[in-house]
Amino acid sequence: MKWIRRKLDQARKPFGPGQKLEKYAPAINAFDTFLFTPNHTTKKGAHVRDVVDLKRTMITVVIALIPALIFGMWNAGAQYLYQERNLGSVTDVPFWEALTEGAILVFPLIAVSYIVGLTIEFIFAIYRGHEVNEGYLVTGLLIPMIFPVDIPLWMLAISVAFAVLIGKEAFGGTGMNILNPALTARAFAFFAYPLYMSGNQIWVHEGSTDSISGETILGSLAEGKEVAYSFSDAFIGFIPGSVSETSTLMILIGAAILILTKVGSWRIILSGFIGAAVMGLIFNAFGSNALMSFDWYMHLVVGGLAFGLVFMATDPVSAAQTFKGKWIYGFLCGFFGVMIRVFNPAYPEGIMLAILLMNVFAPTIDHYVVQANVSKRKKRLAKAKANLQTA
């Protein structure tokens, strides 16, 4: 350890105050603080501090994403191989073959996302003279996980650049953005490259070729076809879809990690699922078409709903910030997610739009929650004044 520390201290020298490369200090700091939590001591305020920092929080989210990511890789490989080889089901594909095939498909997406995103982050950190924020560690992994596996890499790169530049840095950087950057990237690609982002052929590798069908459950529902998958298939994730959204089980493992570590808000996750279930039940009560009569519990396990609620809606920056606000915000994310999905078959991925919509409304929700506290205080003041006058 001491050897690494010495080397690092040497490498840092030209970046010190007054030195030639001082401007680029944020870049070296990012590497240094990644290896070592710095020896900074408290200068003012409380003399002792909690061990938690933003790096730890963000890494925890990355850890929570890993089960879904690994399953997603396996599924991407398995969905492709089982159709190509005409096997009976996805589970017939040998595990390692599927995983390797999937990894070859998914790793380039992750690499492009991190390289493009982090480059922009570093440039902005140096330009603005602040430290590199860790938020992109999560965003950079989320983005490839919600894209179709066959997205051309340059489209991914442009979407990432758009999300980081317009979605985040234009608002002032980490902590200031209104929309979730990962969803911004997906929404950008969704509207800019619809052929590659929606439809029935893109969700499995080489899905556009004749031998392979890349249809998702929601896609076939929208066309009025029968759903060929059971609840347990959809829950475990043996279905086509974006890289990592398919396995509700793995997402719930991630949710458990987020909730137990208090990194993700259980209020948002729980109320989100409740909202989706309520909307699903309402539609079931009418049941006037195939989408409407799609069982409410199936809504919870297909498409990106679970992934969106657990990993996107809980982004603390773009979500509601008050406890009460989180209940309302989460509920409406799920509620609108299912509503958009059912009412507008052109957008089967309703949850993306629902969360983006609620991102915009989150400050309004918070405003009314906080306003309740304000009016309570004002009422107390009015009462005190009235008492004073009568006394």
Next chain:
Amino acid sequence: MSKDIRVRKGLDLKLKGEADNAIVDASKSSVYAIKPADFHAVVPKMVLKEGASVKAGEVIFYSKYDEKVKFVSPVSGTLTKILRGAKRRILEVQITPNGSNDVVKHDVVNPSQASAEQVREILLESGCWPFIIQRPYSIVASPEDTPKAIFISAYTTAPLAGDADVILADKKEAFQNGVTALSKIAPVYIGVGKNSPIATVKDATVYKVKGKHPAGNVGVQIHKVLPLNAGERVWTVGFEDVATIGDVFTTGVFSAQRTVALVGTDADKDSRKYYRTILGAQVDSLTGGNVDTENTRIISGDVLTGDKLENGQFINYYHNTLTLIPEGNEYAFMGWLPFTRNKVPSNAGTSLSWLLGGKRKVDTNLNGEERALVVTGEMEDVMPMDIYPMQLIKACMSGDIEKMENLGIYEVAPEDFALVDFTNTSKLEAQEIIRNGLDLMITEVG
């Protein structure tokens, strides 16, 4: 006995290095100092010059904006030095004691028979007035005001802080006299713990407090008992200062006693006791003066709200605690890995600190770097008041006076945000932001 207070939100930091409950006499300090900075927003106007001889209780300076508020010498001796800082601001007024016991004598008044006017007069003349802190703003009270109530917290929850129960054990009578005197000005409310020696005090409303820190903060108790509205004033007095006030009435002398607990893992185990000393005592009289400040931090007060001191400097006017803890000036390899470094106390779910239990050794490492505000909900976890901490902090940062007022700035003091300092992931300096917010309110609203 009014209704009891139970505080559920908050955090008890269980730290190693607490003091023995024995109270002993401290060795005599070779020099004492009154630091105007301890009295926030007070601009001192000197009465005496360097070299003048002073009696104990004699006025050495008064507040420039309110001449009635006088600050007196804790000992008799010579005013040896007026230490000035940038812009000639007075940092310390140092007094070297001459060993004699020349005191300024005031009339002895039975507090139960005094009038409100008389009480105010005695408090101002004797130099006891600076003990009275007003809410809002957490500054020395104005003699022109009449508060809606006077609050005293005799319940200690701050980590390792000098315990009111120990310090007041042999000051019950003086405390009672002080309470009786203060009750002439406004109704007195006292928060006590389970085994408080002063639970049966008269002329006041006593309520029992239990729960986690910051239950002992007087601001939290005010909020729960009699919340403060815009335009109102509430006064607060430190528990030991009430006893000092009581003594002034019965003896006619300002006895500047102060009991200070020496705590923290870097203080010698045998020296961790309660010390009877005098206001403005030099740190060295408790520590021996040879603390290695490269590796040890001297804190006047507790680890959450105290001031950093150097060898040879002086204990804060209001503090009952002197803490010595290690400086955490060391690197931690990949310290951001979740579930590592569990020995550091933590309120976060990404540490297994809560599983380990027991008392901890803490240091002053920041455990990370300052970042943008990202995580939500963690401040609310340690804020027992019905206040939105993050929204209030943001209002203070943007200087939005109306918003600050609406969100309850009048009800808080920096110390109420000490745990926010501690817990927040972004390493935000909440206490400083709130202090700046309060200062803005003083200049804009008054």
